[in-house]
Amino acid sequence: MSLFLTQLMNGIGNGAVYASLALALVLIFRTTGILNFSQGEMALYSTYLVWYFSNRGLPVWVAILLSMTLSFIGGAAIERIVIRPVERASPLVLVIVTIGMFLAINSIVQVQFGADAKHLTRAYPAHVWRPGNVQISADTLVLVGILILECLFLYLLLQRTKLGLGVRAAASNPESSRLLGVPVGRTLMFGWGLAAALGALAGSLAIPASQPALSAASMQSILVFSFAAAALGGFDSTIGAVVGGMIVGVAQTLTTQYIKALSDIVLVVPFGLILVVLMVRPQGLFGSRHVERV
Amino acid sequence: MRSRRQLQVLALATAVVVLAFLIVLPHQYGSTNTTRWAQALYIGVAAMGLNLLTGYNGQVSIGHGAFFGLGAYTSALLVNQHGWQFLPTLLVAGPLCFLVGVAVGFPALRVKGLYLALVTLGLAVLFPDLTKHYVHVTGGTNLVAMTGSELAPPAWVPTSVSAIGRDDQWAYYVTLAIAIGLFLAAMFIIRSRFGRALIAVRDHEAAAATVGINTSFVKVSAFAISALYAGLAGSCSVLVDHLANADKVQTFQISIEFLVAVVIGGTATVVGPLVGGWLVVFLQHWISDSLPKHVGSISVLKRTLANPAASPAIFGIILILFVFVLPDGLVGGVRRLVSRIGRGDVNDIQPSTTPLTT
Numbered sequence: 001m002s003l004f005l006t007q008l009m010n011g012i013g014n015g016a017v018y019a020s021l022a023l024a025l026v027l028i029f030r031t032t033g034i035l036n037f038s039q040g041e042m043a044l045y046s047t048y049l050v051w052y053f054s055n056r057g058l059p060v061w062v063a064i065l066l067s068m069t070l071s072f073i074g075g076a077a078i079e080r081i082v083i084r085p086v087e088r089a090s091p092l093v094l095v096i097v098t099i100g101m102f103l104a105i106n107s108i109v110q111v112q113f114g115a116d117a118k119h120l121t122r123a124y125p126a127h128v129w130r131p132g133n134v135q136i137s138a139d140t141l142v143l144v145g146i147l148i149l150e151c152l153f154l155y156l157l158l159q160r161t162k163l164g165l166g167v168r169a170a171a172s173n174p175e176s177s178r179l180l181g182v183p184v185g186r187t188l189m190f191g192w193g194l195a196a197a198l199g200a201l202a203g204s205l206a207i208p209a210s211q212p213a214l215s216a217a218s219m220q221s222i223l224v225f226s227f228a229a230a231a232l233g234g235f236d237s238t239i240g241a242v243v244g245g246m247i248v249g250v251a252q253t254l255t256t257q258y259i260k261a262l263s264d265i266v267l268v269v270p271f272g273l274i275l276v277v278l279m280v281r282p283q284g285l286f287g288s289r290h291v292e293r294v
Numbered sequence: 295m296r297s298r299r300q301l302q303v304l305a306l307a308t309a310v311v312v313l314a315f316l317i318v319l320p321h322q323y324g325s326t327n328t329t330r331w332a333q334a335l336y337i338g339v340a341a342m343g344l345n346l347l348t349g350y351n352g353q354v355s356i357g358h359g360a361f362f363g364l365g366a367y368t369s370a371l372l373v374n375q376h377g378w379q380f381l382p383t384l385l386v387a388g389p390l391c392f393l394v395g396v397a398v399g400f401p402a403l404r405v406k407g408l409y410l411a412l413v414t415l416g417l418a419v420l421f422p423d424l425t426k427h428y429v430h431v432t433g434g435t436n437l438v439a440m441t442g443s444e445l446a447p448p449a450w451v452p453t454s455v456s457a458i459g460r461d462d463q464w465a466y467y468v469t470l471a472i473a474i475g476l477f478l479a480a481m482f483i484i485r486s487r488f489g490r491a492l493i494a495v496r497d498h499e500a501a502a503a504t505v506g507i508n509t510s511f512v513k514v515s516a517f518a519i520s521a522l523y524a525g526l527a528g529s530c531s532v533l534v535d536h537l538a539n540a541d542k543v544q545t546f547q548i549s550i551e552f553l554v555a556v557v558i559g560g561t562a563t564v565v566g567p568l569v570g571g572w573l574v575v576f577l578q579h580w581i582s583d584s585l586p587k588h589v590g591s592i593s594v595l596k597r598t599l600a601n602p603a604a605s606p607a608i609f610g611i612i613l614i615l616f617v618f619v620l621p622d623g624l625v626g627g628v629r630r631l632v633s634r635i636g637r638g639d640v641n642d643i644q645p646s647t648t649p650l651t652t
Contacts, residue, residue: 035408085618092354093617096557099550104610110603217543224419231412271416278405278413
C-alpha cells in the first residue's frame with residue numbers, strides 16, 4: 001500500500017510537469033488556434049538559459065525569473081515575426097511552421113550550448129518526507145505547488161483582469177474584438193509570451209538536478225506526454241490540461257511499477273487511455289463541443 | 295499556351311522528359327547520388343499516400359512513420375530471418391499495412407482534426423517501443439542490418455538494370471517502378487468517383503453524407519490506402535538503405551518529413567509530394583555538404599555551418615521561409631504562375647483550406 005502511495009505521489013509529480021507544459025499548449029491553442037509543436041523546444045531553450053545564468057554565478061531562482069522574462073519576450077517576438085505572417089494560412093501550413101521552429105530551436109541549442117549534457121543547479125534543497133512509509137519528495141511538492149500557483153495566476157489573469165478579457169475576446173472572435181478596440185495583435189503576442197514563460201518554468205523544474213540531465217533531447221518525451229495530457233483534457237480547457245496531465249503522469253508511473261509486461265512500452269498506457277477517452281468524448285474530457293451546420 | 299489542350303500536351307512532354315531522365319539517371323551518377331535519388335523517391339511515395347489522406351481527405355496524420363516502419367520491418371525480417379527474396383515481401387508488406395491502416399482508420403473516425411493528429415502522433419511514438427519489445431535481432435536490439443548479398447537482385451535481372459557491383463541501381467529501379475505504379479494509381483484514384491468523394495468529405499462532411507456518400511467507408515479507405523503507400527515506401531527503404539531501424543526520434547522525424555514533403559511540394563496535387571520528397575532529401579544534403587563551402591569567406595559562419603548539429607536549424611528556417619513565400623507548395627506556386635502567364639484554366643482542385651478545424 002505504501003509503495004502504491006509512493007508511486008502515486010511520483011506520478012502526481014510527473015503529472016504536474018506535463019500539466020504545466022500542457023497549460024502552455026492550451027494557452028496558445030486558445031488564443032491563436034495553433035498546435036505548437038515547438039513548445040517543448042522553446043522550453044528547452046529557456047532551460048538552457050537558466051543553466052547559463054546560474055553557471056555565471058546568479059542564484060538559481062533569479063536565473064529562472066530572468067529566463068522567464070527573456071522567454072516572454074522571445075515568445076512574443078516569435079508570434080510577431082514567425083506566426084503573424086501566416087496567421088490566415090491553412091492550419092497545415094501553421095503545423096509546418098511550428099515544426100520548422102521545432103527543428104531550428106533544437107539545433108540552435110546544440111550549436112550554441114554544445115552537445116554534452118548539462119548539470120542544472122538545484123533550486124531548492126532535496127528532501128524526502130516519510131509519513132507512514134510513504135515517500136514524498138520535495139520535487140513533487142514544489143512541482144505541485146508551482147502548478148497550483150500557475151493555475152491561480154492564469155485564472156485571475158484571464159477571468160478577473162481587462163487584459164485577460166481582451167485575450168479571451170481576441171481568441172473567440174478576432175474581427176469583432178478589433179472593431180471594439182481590443183489590440184488583437186498585441187494580445188496574441190502577450191498570449192505567446194505568457195505560454196513561453198510558463199514553458200520556461202516547467203522546463204527548468206522538470207529536469208532533475210541530481211545529475212547532468214539537460215540535453216537537446218530532454219523535452220521531446222515530455223512534450224509528447226503533454227500533448228497527450230492536453231488531448232485527454234480537451235484542447236481548449238485549462239482545467240482539462242491539469243486533469244489530463246495528472247492522469248497521464250499517474251498512469252505512466254503505475255504502469256512502470258505494476259505491469260511488468262509493459263515495462264518497456266510504458267507509452268502504450270497514456271495513448272491507450274487517450275484513444276478510449278476520445279472514442280467516447282471526441283472533444284476531450286473538458287473540451288467544448290463544436291456543432292456543425294450544413 | 296492558351297488552351298487547356300496545349301497545357302496537357304506540355305504536361306505530357308514534361309512527363310516524358312522527366313521519365314527519360316529518371317531512367318538513365320543511375321547510369322550517369324555514382325552510387326551515392328543514385329541512392330539519394332532512391333531515397334527521394336521512397337519519401338515521395340509515402341508522401342503521395344499521406345497526401346491522399348491529408349491533402350485530399352483532410353485527415354492530418356503525423357504518424358505515418360509507423361506504417362513506413364511496419365513495411366520496413368516486414369520486408370527486413372522476411373528477408374533476414376526467413377530467407378525470402380526481396381520482391382515477394384512487397385506482397386506481404388503492402389496488404390499488411392493496408393489492414394493495419396483499416397484497424398487504425400476505424401478509431402480515427404471518431405476523432406477529428408487536431409485530435410486525430412495527436413492520436414497518430416501516438417502511433418509514431420509507440421511504434422519504436424513495440425519493435426524494441428518484439429524484435430530482437432542484431433545483438434538483442436531492434437536494428438535489422440542486412441548484407442548486400444541478402445538484398446542482391448535475382449538472377450533474371452539483366453546487367454543493364456543492375457551492373458556488377460552496383461546493387462544501388464537495382465534498388466533505385468525497383469523504387470522507381472513502385473513510385474511510377476503508385477503515382478498512376480493516385481492519378482486514377484483522384485479522377486475516380488472515390489476521389490471526388492474524398493474531396494467532398496474533406497470540404498464538408500455533413501453535406502457529403504446528405505448526398506449519399508458513405509463517409510465512414512471513404513475515410514477508413516483513405517487511411518488504409520495511405521498506410522499501404524507508406525508501407526511500400528518502407529519496404530523500398532530496406533532495399534535502398536540495407537537496414538530497418540526504429541528509434542523514437544527517427545520515426546517521429548520521418549513522419550514529419552512526409553508531411554513536410556506534402557506541404558512544400560503542394561497539398562492536394564498528385565505530383566507535389568514527389569517533388570516535395572525530392573526537396574526534403576536534397577535540401578538536407580545540400581545544407582550539410584555544399585552550403586558550408588559557399589560561405590567560405592566568412593569564417594564564423596563557416597564554422598557554425600560545418601557543425602552537423604546546425605543543419606536542422608537551416609532546414610527548419612528554410613521550411614518556414616518556404617511556406618511564407620509559397621503557402622500552396624511548389625506545384626501550387628507553379629500552377630499560379632502558369633495561370634497568370636497563360637490565363638489557362640487551371641482551376642482543377644484547389645488545395646485544402648481547412649483540414650485541421652475541430
